[in-house]
Amino acid sequence: MEFKSLYENANFCIDRFKLIIRWTASSKQRVLGVLLAIGFFLISIELGGPLYLLYQSEAEAKAHMERLNEKSKMAEYELTLDAIDACLKSKINEPLLHEWYCRSASEQYRRLNAPRLPARVNEVIEKHAYLAMHIDVKHYIRSMEVSSIINEPETANEKIIKVITSKTFLAGWVIFSISIVFSFLSLMKKKGG
Incomplete structure (x- = not known):
């Protein structure tokens, strides 16, 4: 059953291809137009494919980093x-190592926060405010989440829109158009003249 369907589809495509060849062969302008379209299509594939893959790999590498x-x-x-929790728990569990x-x-708190808020870090450390350290670090974790x-990475639709609106795609489309x-116009001029 599948073979018969495949055979029918192949015959349909061959018939359409023959029809296009006959239509194209009727004038030089049509031949030129079809050759230009085929040439543009092949060049687009040749240039667009690697450019798209390069764009994808750069985006994936950036997302990975x-x-x-x-x-x-x-x-x-x-x-x-963990270090702050160990400090807070050691007062009861291991007083000698507290x-x-x-x-x-x-x-650890100073190394993590010193560039960000040096005044706050110094104040919290001087006061031995380990609960404040705990709150600060939890806040940073939530902020990262x-x-x-x-x-989040772009959706497939956003990627397609970027490609379609890229300068390369638009320039190619203008040249093709x-x-x-x-x-x-050359076909119309020939028929009119």
Whole structure:
């Protein structure tokens, strides 16, 4: 059954191809127009395919680096949060190491936050406000989660729109349209004259 359907489809395509060849062969302008269209199509595939793949691979590499950077920051925040939790719990569970845990938590907190808010970091560390450190780090983690939602990758439709509105695509479309118009005008001129 499938073979018969395939055979019928092939015959249909061959018949249409013969019809196009007969229509094209009736004048030089039609031959020129069809050759221009085929040439444009082949050049578009030759240039557009690799350009599209290059664009896709660059976008994927950029998205991968962003995810990697985000995961690295998240790991840093979680390490700081673990150090702060260890400090808070060590007061009861390991009183002899409490000071060491808290010093480690303060160092981790300073390394994580010093570039961002130096005055706040110094104040929190001087006051040994480990709950405030905990709150700050939790806030950064939540901010990263929101940021990752905001910076989600493009959808397929957004990618298609970018390609269609790109300068290369538009320039190619204009050249193709102009060549079709000139082919049509030369055909009309020949029939009229």
